[in-house]
Amino acid sequence: MLEIDNLTVEFGTKKVLDGVSLTAEKGKVLGIVGESGSGKTMTALAVMGLLSPDARVAEGSSIQLDGKELIGLPEKKLAAIRGNDIAMIFQEPMTSLNPTMRIGRQLEEALRLHGQKIPSKSWLREKVMEALKEACLPEPEKQYDRYPHELSGGMRQRVMIAMGTICRPDYLLCDEPTTALDVTTEKGILELINRIRTEHNMGIIFITHDLKLLRGFADKVAVMCKGKVVEQGSVEQIFNAPVEEYTRRLIASIPDRQHRRNVKAAGAEK
Amino acid sequence: MAEKRTKVKKNIYFRVGLGITLFFVVLMFVGLIYTPYDPNAMNSSEKFLAPCLSHPMGTDNFGRDIFSRVLKGISMTGLVAVSTVAIGGTIGTIIGALTGFYGGIVDEIVMRINDTLNGFPSILLALVIVSILGPGKYNVILALGILFIPSFARIVRSEYINYKNRDFVKSARLMGAGSLRIIFLHIFPNILPTLLVTITIGFNNAVLAEAGLSYLGIGIQPPDASLGSMLSDAQSYLFSAPWYAVMPGMTIVLFVLGFSLLSEGICSK
Ligand SMILES: Nc1ncnc2c1ncn2[C@@H]1O[C@H](COP(=O)(O)OP(=O)(O)O)[C@@H](O)[C@H]1O
Ligand SMILES: [Mg+2]
Numbered sequence: 001m002l003e004i005d006n007l008t009v010e011f012g013t014k015k016v017l018d019g020v021s022l023t024a025e026k027g028k029v030l031g032i033v034g035e036s037g038s039g040k041t042m043t044a045l046a047v048m049g050l051l052s053p054d055a056r057v058a059e060g061s062s063i064q065l066d067g068k069e070l071i072g073l074p075e076k077k078l079a080a081i082r083g084n085d086i087a088m089i090f091q092e093p094m095t096s097l098n099p100t101m102r103i104g105r106q107l108e109e110a111l112r113l114h115g116q117k118i119p120s121k122s123w124l125r126e127k128v129m130e131a132l133k134e135a136c137l138p139e140p141e142k143q144y145d146r147y148p149h150e151l152s153g154g155m156r157q158r159v160m161i162a163m164g165t166i167c168r169p170d171y172l173l174c175d176e177p178t179t180a181l182d183v184t185t186e187k188g189i190l191e192l193i194n195r196i197r198t199e200h201n202m203g204i205i206f207i208t209h210d211l212k213l214l215r216g217f218a219d220k221v222a223v224m225c226k227g228k229v230v231e232q233g234s235v236e237q238i239f240n241a242p243v244e245e246y247t248r249r250l251i252a253s254i255p256d257r258q259h260r261r262n263v264k265a266a267g268a269e270k
Numbered sequence: 271m272a273e274k275r276t277k278v279k280k281n282i283y284f285r286v287g288l289g290i291t292l293f294f295v296v297l298m299f300v301g302l303i304y305t306p307y308d309p310n311a312m313n314s315s316e317k318f319l320a321p322c323l324s325h326p327m328g329t330d331n332f333g334r335d336i337f338s339r340v341l342k343g344i345s346m347t348g349l350v351a352v353s354t355v356a357i358g359g360t361i362g363t364i365i366g367a368l369t370g371f372y373g374g375i376v377d378e379i380v381m382r383i384n385d386t387l388n389g390f391p392s393i394l395l396a397l398v399i400v401s402i403l404g405p406g407k408y409n410v411i412l413a414l415g416i417l418f419i420p421s422f423a424r425i426v427r428s429e430y431i432n433y434k435n436r437d438f439v440k441s442a443r444l445m446g447a448g449s450l451r452i453i454f455l456h457i458f459p460n461i462l463p464t465l466l467v468t469i470t471i472g473f474n475n476a477v478l479a480e481a482g483l484s485y486l487g488i489g490i491q492p493p494d495a496s497l498g499s500m501l502s503d504a505q506s507y508l509f510s511a512p513w514y515a516v517m518p519g520m521t522i523v524l525f526v527l528g529f530s531l532l533s534e535g536i537c538s539k
Contacts, residue, residue: 050440053373079446088444096437100459113445163441 001025002047002065002086002171002203008058009046016042016055018227026170027201029194031214031235033250034224040207041091043224044173047205048088049078065171084114087164091176093156097148104128104144107163114167127166135162136192154185158192165196171203172196178213190217211250215239223247284535290528294344301345305338310493318511327517331507336500336517343497343518344525346407346490351476353411355469358418363465365419366426371434371453381427384420392417392475393482405488414479418472425468429461463536470533474526481522497522 002024009017017039024030032040045051047063049070063070065085070078082088090096098106107128111118118124125144132140135158148156157177164172174193178186194217197204206218214221214235221238223231223246231244242248313333321328327336369377387395399413433439434457442456477497483489484498492499497518504515 048444050443052435079443082444082446088441090437090441092437096441098438098442098456098460100462101456109442109447110445113442113447160441 001067002205003063004043004047005062005064007043007046007061007063009042009051009061010056010058011054016227017046020224020227020229022205022222022229022232024171024203024205025219026203027197028219029197029204029206029214029217031218031221032205032207032224033211033214033221034209035250036209038224039227040209040224041175042227044088044175044205044207047173048082048086049073049075084167085169086171086173087167087169088173089157089160089164089175089177091179093153093160093177093180094148096160097156099148101147102144103132103146103148103151103159107131107159107166110163110166131162131166132159134165134196135159136188137162152185153181154188157181157185157189161189161192161196165200165202168200169202171205173205173207175207176209177206179209186213211238223250281535281538283531283538287528287531287533287535290524291532294348294525294528297341297344298348299345301341301343305335305341307335307338309334309338309342309495311335318507318514320511321513328511328513330500330503330511330514336514339495339500340497340518340521342495343500344521346494346496347477347480347498347522347525350407350411350414350480350490350496351473354414354418354476354480355472357411357415359422359465359469359472361415362419362422363426366423367430367453367458369423370427370430371449371457373431377427380423384423387417387420388424393479396479396483397486397488400483400488405491407490407494410480410483410489414476414483417479418476422468422472425464426461429464430457433457433460467533467536470529470536474529474533477522477525477529497525 004020004022007017007020008015020039020043022030022032022043032043034040042051042055046057047070051057057071061071065081068081070081073081097103101109104125108124111124111127128144129140132143137143137155137158143151143155143159148159151159160177172193177193178189181189190213193204193206196202206214208214211221216235218235221233221235222229223238223244225244225246231238231242231247238247239251242251311334313329316325316329316333317331319325319329319333325335325337327340330336330339365380369380396410396413396417399416400409403409403412430453439452439456442452447456480489480496481498481501484496485502487499487502490496490499500518501515501522504511504518507514
């Protein structure tokens, strides 16, 4: 279990997270939804220990992984944990891969850094190939030697997923992984994440501003607004009986967002 | 369409710049091992010969072959430029990478020192350093090398500040990559294009600075020939033997032009 309890993060006197409490379980999908600026990314970064140095985690905050407290852990121990136990996929597939490293090389780097024993070069390549195939990347042999800019956004996000899951973490944090993609590609990515979750019993934390995506996908949904979790419950609960006015507005805003997406996708299909 | 045209034009810059620069690199090596005449051999019967078949660039006030001296001068000036950029570039890049990546108080202090150094006209600083160390090619290299540190440090630092918060760097860190690994393996290849431009501009400035110092008489010392010291010697004979000044002068212009076109071309790539 990954338990976030009373997490409060401040920049100077500005509270960007205010008493956030969430629980993610292995094999389940926790959806976090909220409009932009509501603190979703900040929550993910706090879990990964990637907050910028000017951010302060307030007294009384707690993030526990299977009962082990992560806040205040020295960098060395944290590094070991986040590589092997929690991985993260970022929103922008353009910037989350190193533009100067070949795809295969980046995945190999992931394996190397995770401190696994590497018996041989061919073993490395085999492992990477396996991960690329699992992520359903078309023509993996070819992509192996390519640079990120030669891949489409959807393909890059598949590479990111392969990279995040190559060492079989217990939890995968996905920060709006499909926001930069068109609708059809988005569907494929969601399916992929779901399949990997069931196959490896991974816990997924799926961040989005698009509530609709979580329908039929998430087990639990947390609604965030201005750094607070304002509502939490099953997907049905949130959709059918939203308690908060804010949640109702999120549901109501779906059609026009969908429309905008379609227009954008039609213009920039690749 | 218009964008495409400027791209093609920039590409021509790159090619011509590369051509000129390679030509000079060849001349540099030629000058090291071969000159048609001994560049320092004086011959009182052949003073101030205008360019002719046996002396394509003429001779100077001591009857020395100007072409041979220009060749030697290119080697010398090139050597100074390469060493200077190597010193300034290496130290500057390391300082810039570390301060940019880590930030904090050390960064503040180093950058204030940097700004202060940058505030002075560089030729003035070079003058001060050389007058402390004394003239001669090694001291010129040292002085210019130190002078070049701040500009490299500043540019590399801003690149590292730009890159350190990119998602792929966060991602590498998430996987457990250490800071040094991130600095050199993950970020450094990304700044190479910028570094390349900075290096070409550096060569450009180094050639001019060496010429400037030697022209002022505190750079390369006789009997060593450098393009700047030849210009300095030639100025008294500007009207009686104009080729003496024109030949090394044109060489400097062409040399610098090559680097300028090259950096312009790389910039747009
Ligand atoms: N360095 C910072 N200093 C002050 N406020 C910040 C900083 N970084 C982010 N914030 C604030 O934190 C809030 C939450 O941001 P974020 O978690 O990125 O939102 P979301 O991912 O939900 O769109 C935003 O209101 C943003 O303005
Ligand atoms: Mg965000």
